[in-house]
Structure formats: structure tokens, C-alpha cells
Amino acid sequence: MDGAHVTRRRPLRAPNGPMPLRGDKPHRLSPSEGASLKGRQCCRLLTFHRTAVLVGVLVVLYNEVLVYYINKTSWKLPPGFSQSRNDDKIVRLIIAGDPQIQGYQYEVGGLVGWVTRLDSDRYLSKTFHLLLDLVQPDAVIFLGDLEDEGSVASDVEYSDYVRRFYQIFHVPAETKLILLAGDNDIGGEGADMITQEKMQRFEKNFAPLNEVVRVKNVDFIKVNLVTPFQKSPAVPQTRLMSQLSAPVRVLLSHVTLNSAVLQTAATILGSFRPQYAFSAHFHKYERAAYNITRIMRYAGLPYPADLARQQLVTQEFQVPTCSYRMGTAEIGYMVVTIDHAGEMSSSVVWLPRRYVSLCVYVVYLIVVVLAWIVQRACLSSRRHHTTQY
Known part of the structure; x- marks a missing residue:
């Protein structure tokens, strides 16, 4: 209509605020x-x-x-172990190979090295004392390589290794501690030569290199064969033979008999005639048997008629490493019982794989970091999207 007044209707407002219309500016949050x-x-x-x-x-x-x-x-002790715990005629043993507590020269420096040494020491201590409390042995035997850098360490470093070793592997006063030297302790592998000074330092801080240790009805004969890569100092057979008195004889060496020089191994077997032998060095568990007469014949050594008639056999057990730092998945101790008649029972106690646990830590950290990044990205995107309306 001409001249008529037209009233325009205002847009409706939403109950809770303005209704957005096409062309309006984005709404900013209050x-x-x-x-x-x-x-x-x-x-x-x-x-x-x-x-x-x-x-x-x-x-x-x-x-x-x-x-x-x-x-x-999962640990399984030798048969009848629990019944024989209080029997004075049965010897109970924990046998360890190559703990090789970590040093300072070859390990990463700074905080990282401190952490890796601490973790290795804690693992050794935790697993050893769990087994020690369970077994309650008459003796604990370490078959050499007590330290990773003992042969090349300074006197100050060596003193620290000694302190750490006895702190990690603390045993009760009534338990005998039998310690052998390995090539990492006194040299003997590659260019790391055995010296008189290294041997004397080991004997001063730990134990004699060659000796007989009596535990109940068993004589443990320690011989310093050390390594197959260098000539070892002569074993004082005459002196050791004069100390033997027990009906059961067990030979202890860092390296296996089949790794030693044939004539040396044959001479030791023919002189001591042990029923059993234990060694380490190669960080794995294995078994072997040696006919003493046959070994002496191969070595071209004379042997008495009684030895030929008896056909004595020495059973050797190679003990695995107890340290996860040795680069092998199979880590453990041997638990052994020997009765008054010389019958032996043994089992290997396998330990948890520490590197698996360390990998779990790495995976956890990666997942947490990725989840945090995704979380922040989602929140940022949501905040940006909300401010547009």
C-alpha cells in the first residue's frame, strides 16, 4: 500500500544467546x-x-x-633337598660363575655409568640373597671373574670393587665362601698378561689361588688354570695333595678342563682324581665326562696300574653366569648337594631376564610420550574448533 508503514520483524533470539546467522562474525567465548x-x-x-x-x-x-x-x-632344588637341610653328612652348595661386577674404565661415564653399575649390583644382590635365604648352603663358590676390570684396575678402583663384591654377596659367618680367580681378575686373556703383582693383589683381598677347602666330607680343590689363551702358573700339586683327607674330591677351576692344555689337565686329573669338577668362563651351562686313564694316555703321561683298573671318570659341570651384563639370555646359579657316599644331585636355578624388564621401561616411556603428544594435539584442536562458534 502506498504510504503504509511496513514493520520488519526482528530475528528471533535463542533462549540462551544470539542465534548465529549467515554472515555473522564468529562468536568469541566469554x-x-x-x-x-x-x-x-x-x-x-x-x-x-x-x-x-x-x-x-x-x-x-x-x-x-x-x-x-x-x-x-619356578626354582627347583635338587631331589630330597628339603629333607637333607639339617643333615650334617650332606653338603649344600650354591655355585656361581662370572659375576663380573662392573667397573669404571669400560663402562659409560657420568650419571649413565653410575645408573648402570647400580642396576647391575642390585640385580646381583637381589637374586643372590633370594637364593641364599632359600638354600641356606654350607658353602658358596664363585668360579672366578669376580670383577669385570679387576686385572686392569688401579689400586683405588680395585679397593672399591672389593668393597662392592662383599657388599653384594654378603654371606653369614657360618657359610664358607670359596673364591677363585679368573682372567678378568688377574689377567690371562689376549694382551692382558698374568703378572705376579695381579695374583698377589687378588690373594690379599680375596683368597689363595690354589688351595684345598674342606666342607664336611668334601675336599674342594682350587686350581689356577685361569685361561686357555696363556700359560698359567704351575699348580702346586704336591702341597695340595698333602692337604687332601676327605672321601669326596671336587675340582674347582675358572676354565673347563677341555680348554686347558691337555698335559696340564691330564696331570691334574691323574694327581687329584676328583669325582666332580666345576668351571665357568664361557657363561653357559654344559656337562662333560672325562675318563682319567684315557686322558692321561692321550697326553702321553704314565699312570699307575690301579688307576687303569678303576677306570675313574670325572664329571665336569660348566656353570652359567649370574650376571645379566654378560650378553647371554640364560642367567643362573647351580644348587648342589653331595652326600656322604659322594652321590651328587644338582639343578640350575634360572634368573629373570633383566633386559626384558629394561625394555618394558623403554616401551612404557615411548607410549607415555606419544599419548601425551596426541592428548595435547586433540585438546588444541578442540579449543580452536570451539572458538569458531
């Missing part, structure tokens, strides 16, 4: 709305942090405590 959004984001981050910490605590609890006790349930 201070109260921004605070609410930030609060929700903080809650999500806080929930993520709490979850990450909780999972981290569980991972540490499993790796540092539970894995050892779970592993302990």
Missing part, C-alpha cells in the same frame, strides 16, 4: 565460557597424568619386586 573450557581440558590432562603415574608405579613394582618372586616360584 570469560566464563573460556574458564569452563580450560577447566575441562585441565581435568582431561590431570586424568591422563594420574593414569600415566599409576601405570608407571605398577611397571616399577613388577620389574623391581614382583618379577623376582614370580621367578622364584
Whole structure:
């Protein structure tokens, strides 16, 4: 109509605020709305942090405590061990190979080296004392390579190794501790030569290189064969023979008999005639048997008629390493019982694989970092999207 007044209807408003129309400018959040959004984001981050910490605590609890006790349930002691624990006629033994506590020259320096040494020491101590409490042995035998850098260490470093060794492998006063020297302790492998000074330093801080140790009805004969790569100092057979008195004889050496010089091995077997022998060095568990007469014949050595008639056989057991730092997956100790008649029972106690636990830590950290990155990216994207409306 001409001259008529036309009233335009205003757009309806939404009950809770303005209704966005096409062409309107993006809506900016009010201070109260921004605070609410930030609060929700903080809650999500806080929930993520709490979850990450909780999972981290569980991972540490499993790796540092539970894995050892779970592993302990798989340990099998020699038959009849529990019944023979209080029998004075039975010798109970823990035999360890190559603990090689880590040093300072070959290990990574600084904080990383301190952490790796601490972790290795703790693993050795934890596993050893769990087994020690279970077995309650008459003697504990270490078959050499007590230190990783003992042969090349300075006197100050060597003193620290000695302190750490006795701290890690502390045994009760009533338990005999039998210690042998290995090539990492006194030299003998490659260009690392055996010297009189190294041997004297070991004997001063640990034990004689060659001796007879009596435990109940068993004579343990320590011989310093050390290594197949260099000529070892002569074994004082006459002096050791004069100390033998027990009905059962066990030969202890760092290296295996078949790794030693044939004539040396044959002479030792023919002189001592041990029923059993234990060695280490190669970080793995194996068994072998040696006919003493046959070995002496191969070596071109004379032997008495009674030895030929008896056809004595020495059973040798190669003990695995007890340290996870030796680069082998099979880590463990040997548990042995020897009765009054010389019958031996043995089992290998396998230990948890520490590198698996360390890998779990690495995987956990990677997952946490990736999850944190994704969480922050999602929150940032959501905040940017919300501010457009």
C-alpha cells in the first residue's frame, strides 16, 4: 500500500544467546565460557597424568619386586633337598660363575655409568640373597671373574670393587665362601698378561689361588688354570695333595678342563682324581665326562696300574653366569648337594631376564610420550574448533 508503514520483524533470539546467522562474525567465548573450557581440558590432562603415574608405579613394582618372586616360584632344588637341610653328612652348595661386577674404565661415564653399575649390583644382590635365604648352603663358590676390570684396575678402583663384591654377596659367618680367580681378575686373556703383582693383589683381598677347602666330607680343590689363551702358573700339586683327607674330591677351576692344555689337565686329573669338577668362563651351562686313564694316555703321561683298573671318570659341570651384563639370555646359579657316599644331585636355578624388564621401561616411556603428544594435539584442536562458534 502506498504510504503504509511496513514493520520488519526482528530475528528471533535463542533462549540462551544470539542465534548465529549467515554472515555473522564468529562468536568469541566469554570469560566464563573460556574458564569452563580450560577447566575441562585441565581435568582431561590431570586424568591422563594420574593414569600415566599409576601405570608407571605398577611397571616399577613388577620389574623391581614382583618379577623376582614370580621367578622364584619356578626354582627347583635338587631331589630330597628339603629333607637333607639339617643333615650334617650332606653338603649344600650354591655355585656361581662370572659375576663380573662392573667397573669404571669400560663402562659409560657420568650419571649413565653410575645408573648402570647400580642396576647391575642390585640385580646381583637381589637374586643372590633370594637364593641364599632359600638354600641356606654350607658353602658358596664363585668360579672366578669376580670383577669385570679387576686385572686392569688401579689400586683405588680395585679397593672399591672389593668393597662392592662383599657388599653384594654378603654371606653369614657360618657359610664358607670359596673364591677363585679368573682372567678378568688377574689377567690371562689376549694382551692382558698374568703378572705376579695381579695374583698377589687378588690373594690379599680375596683368597689363595690354589688351595684345598674342606666342607664336611668334601675336599674342594682350587686350581689356577685361569685361561686357555696363556700359560698359567704351575699348580702346586704336591702341597695340595698333602692337604687332601676327605672321601669326596671336587675340582674347582675358572676354565673347563677341555680348554686347558691337555698335559696340564691330564696331570691334574691323574694327581687329584676328583669325582666332580666345576668351571665357568664361557657363561653357559654344559656337562662333560672325562675318563682319567684315557686322558692321561692321550697326553702321553704314565699312570699307575690301579688307576687303569678303576677306570675313574670325572664329571665336569660348566656353570652359567649370574650376571645379566654378560650378553647371554640364560642367567643362573647351580644348587648342589653331595652326600656322604659322594652321590651328587644338582639343578640350575634360572634368573629373570633383566633386559626384558629394561625394555618394558623403554616401551612404557615411548607410549607415555606419544599419548601425551596426541592428548595435547586433540585438546588444541578442540579449543580452536570451539572458538569458531
